[in-house]
Amino acid sequence: MSQAQAIIDRCQALYEDLNFTAAREWKDAEPGRKVVGYLPIYVPREIIHAGGMLPLGVVGGGDQLEVIHGDAYYQSYICRIPRSTIELGVSGRLDFVDGMLFPSICDVIRNLSGMWKLMFPEVYSRYFDVPQNYDDEIGGNYYTRELQELREGLEAHCGVKITDDSLRRSIAVYNENRKLIRAVYEFRARQPWKAPAGDVYLLVRAGLVLPVEEHSQLMTEWLAAAEAEDKPLRDNCRVVLTGLFCEQPPLNLIKSIELSGCYIVDDDLLLVTRWLIGDVSLDGEPLRNLAHAFLHQSESTAAKYEPNLEEKGQHLVRSVRKYGAEGVIFASPSFCDPALLDRPMLQHTLADENIPYIAFKYAENSGQMQPIREQAGTFADSIKLWSEQ
């Protein structure tokens, strides 16, 4: 087996492990260690890391988890990630987690923060709010103080100390990790035949459960190994995949798109791993620097307000241009307010730029890939046809 494949196999094992064994083992390795979970879309993991704790990404139960209790908490018209997350909690799979952060992404995860408080009162649960005002003096001040509250909350609940120096060190560690994630994305966009989207997904996703240092090491090794490998180039078109920033698609869905003839050259999966664009400064006050990066150097996504009408959807256009994509695939979880409410506006922007797109919905446990394969296949064919004309 190739070295790249061995790394991906390890990532796949982590992905399939619904008991989070790796994180449990990390916790058990030394007394007093703490684990803090977080949901999509973004939390500053640096703050958790700076307290010597393990940030653990919780992104639902995927297509292998049998949801027995979770459905009793949700109506049929609510997406699936909260019910499988509840299932993970109720079934004891998260019983080693000392804190849970619920980012400001939508009303479902917002309300889940309160449900967690009621259902797991011993856990430090916090709704993690972020500013929708991007002025340093307004949104920046507010956010810096929110970060400070988070820091104090974690210190009090987990019995750790989070100093400015440890924060700077953690920021440096995450800067490195983000740099590698970007390198993986750039590599895939350059040579997608060497970096199948399913592999890249698993590699990035391993960063949700592994200590960041280990994850960075893994990416470094994979990049070197994958680069050295020879794989056949296929006659695929190049697409940007968008709308998957929260509930995860089944791995099969990502693979199916590629198998249908579309190389995925950019996506918005697992945004937490590259939310901040560029390095966060190591000089001065670390929380201010995290706030500054959030306000001025972070990804655009549906959960954020776009203050400038002209900018709406331009992040997609830029991604298409930068990576030489020929079309965009909107894949959104069923009942996902942020993705589905945003979609028409993004589509208008793409239409104005003559960028073709298709759209479909999925759930984390979608089993039937045939319709998606057909749709993506037809899309790939039509793109090829257009480009030949």
Place this chain on the structure above:
Amino acid sequence: MTVITTSRSTSEQQEVSKDDSMLKQKAMMAKHFDRLTSARENGEKVCSTFVPGNLNELIMCFDFANNLPEVNAIQNGLRKKSGSYVMEAEKLGHSEDVCTYVKSDVGMMAKGNLAPNGKPFPDPDLLLLSYTGCFTFMKWFELLREQYKCETIMLHTPYEGDGKITDNMREYMVKQLKEDVIPTLERVSGVKFDIDRLRENLRRSAKAEDDLVYVLQTGRNRPSPIDAYFGGIYYIGPIFGAYRGTDDAIDYYKTLREEVDGRLAAGQGPVTPDGVMETEKYRLVVEGPPNYTSFRDFWKMFYEEGAVVVASSYTKVGGVYDFGFRHDPDNPLETLADYCLGVYTNRSLPQRVDMLVNYVNEYEADGLLINSIKSCNSFSAGQLLIMREVEKRTGKPAAFVESDLVDPRYFSAANIKNRLESYFQMVDQKRDGSAKGAAA
């Protein structure tokens, strides 16, 4: 949230026509829409905003007419137009999964943007995106901005995740008001901000709020002289809409209070579309918005069974006043912040449970009924846990029905009626059980 205008029999019309507050409210709504549709002729500018986080006192300082798209969606629901508007929006590419208020609005625009008076709404000069308690608001106004290409203000209200308002939240909001919202309102309106004018408006608000709270709290009496959900929706109309902070609102709530006092003194129940409710058999607390497309039929399922809603959470979406908050003219910007921060859907789930438990206990209700709305994740996500918690903490039975605000496809009368009937039986059994228990 407004006057219902379907036809009634002559005798019923006489019955209802005695109800001064209702006539007043109807006239106020008509005036509101006339003002909006003649704004251009009258040289007035129009600002659109949301009911939760509605800064009417501030908007009035700049002489804007206040257009509330949620109120328009409700009107379209009551007038049975929303179904076709929702489908129109879906044809235009909006997902079947998202909030039907948005789609009703988008569909209405596509079909001529007509107000209930039959005249077209003017395009707004300003969108005041008061981002309070609902994620959809942000996308809704981004969609409207795309359509109208007008100036848009984002006023971000942090969520009360830990069940309290922190200084940081309040200061953030006040700063946004001072440095962003007010300067933009000044610029677009051309009117200079006068803080004393704001104080006056706030003073008037507080006065009307006192009477509103008084009226809603009469639900504690037996029999309750009001229905705090179906009737309550009429009562909140002026104060949640474009009238808070006006003399008209003070007048309306004074009249309403006198009326309700009259019924209280006479030992009467609430007024329903079929006249005064004679026998109060069940006292309920209701969580969640109503269905507007079959509003009357839905209500009838309650009053025909002798069920009266003594308290509801929906009458708190545009402001929670019954735990002491009043708009405070002495702290004008802070009070606007606290108002936005405190609306029902901006409260954490544990706070919502506390409120509902408090209602069941304080209003001596037989239990909790949840009307779960497909459109609204803000309300609905977590309601099944709310139900269990309230049941556990009050020992009273709870029930769950599902519908939608303005999408008629999601109102199944037979299902809801069945559920309600079983629920009432459950309440009876519970009562019998307690009576036997007490006797034993």
